[in-house]
Amino acid sequence: MALGADRYASRGDTVVLLCCVALSLVAMSLPDGVRVPVTSGLRRTVLWPFLQLQARFEQVRTSQSRFAEVVAERDSAVLAATFLRELQAENARLRALIGLKPRVGAGFVPAEVLHQGTVIDRLTLVISVGSRAGVDTLATVVAPEGLLGTVSETDVHTSVVTTWANPEFRASGMAADGSVYGIVAPHGTKGPDTWLLELRGVPYRQVVPVGTVILTTGLGGVIPRGIPVGTVIALASESGWERTYLVRPAVAPGAVTHVLVLVGSHAADLRHAFFPDSAKVARPDTVRRAVAPDTARRRRPVPRDTGRRAAPPPPPDSVQPDSAVPQDSTKQP
């Protein structure tokens, strides 16, 4: 069939057109009383599936936007919670600092840490007090948790603190009971080792258990005695007749916001300031003498059925425990 001739409008097409135009004009002139039921009926019948389809897609669209809103709200809540924890931590630090002040007594200057911009800055910090406040070089800087470092530079209003993370940092350290001495220094200069300390020069025959608190000794006259430096977490190495222990620092330089600069006498023992109940720190088994293997073999064995352990004899210079092994447990079988 020839397409062109077939698709040209015939009289019938014209009639249909005219009818449709006439109906359209009628529809345009319908009063509201008729038009409203007609349109309503169309929406309820012919258009209903299409409107349902549109409604479903709108629901999906709304759900997606609502989901995005919920995600945004959740993110905001998480952000707020993050700040809340930070504020709580800062509040706790400030409270601890306030509690530390009266115990330290006279001879300190409170300061704020001014700059913690980069990781490198944690090796040295700037604090908000200087020579006008009486701060001098080599003054000890402490946080509520323990030793942060020493002042390396001062000007009128600010000072630079060399933290324990600085490779040049050294301090004389001891176990909390005073039985073991060594030199505290940064464990490494690169990577995660930067954020650990080590206790060097511990005699081979002395064992420092994990968990022992290391304090400053006060030797050298720079850093006062009794400031917590960290906690032993592992044996790092043995060389020759000495051992080196890994120490987890008591103070994280990146988290410190407020500090005390000690400007008084360096001869004071500050153990009571950091450990008001210091007996808890110096446990009897903190440091025990290493026992030679042959000596251990000569010891009488502990009967297994007793379930009791033979406690090692406390070192002469250690503090007696307040909550140590029960008395009967200390008896030799």
Add this chain to the structure above:
Amino acid sequence: MRAGRLVRVWAAPVLLVALHFSVRSRLGAERFAPDFLLLALLIYTIRARPGASAAAGFLVGVLGDALTPASFGTGALAHTVVGYLASRAKAVFFAENLLVNGGLFFAATWLRNFIVALGSGKLGGPQLLWELLVWSPLEGLTTAATGVLILAVFRPWLSIRLGER
């Protein structure tokens, strides 16, 4: 054979109707989003006679007017005229070229909007000029682009075969 022909004829219009009620609201402002219903009508007119195209236009217009009752009947009139003229124009041009079809889609959209704007009597002055010179051409462009895309995709089904009605 008959079922296959029905599918070929109605697949694109049905798809366009579905698109009109599903994704059109996501394609930007309604003033210049492509009018899938009009496009379905225009694609239908590729094969249909002018009378059938006019009737289809009337139906599409009435259904559209049911959703915008304020100007009930105007859309029916506009779609009727556009459907009839589109069918006549395709018969005259025998357009198989995509660009020609795109031009027809653009002109049909603009003409439909022109008739609706005049017939409803709700636009006048600057508003009418904005409608006819800015928004209608924009809608015509998006509709034409969508129509050309649809024709390109469904070309094997929509091409007119001699000896087939």
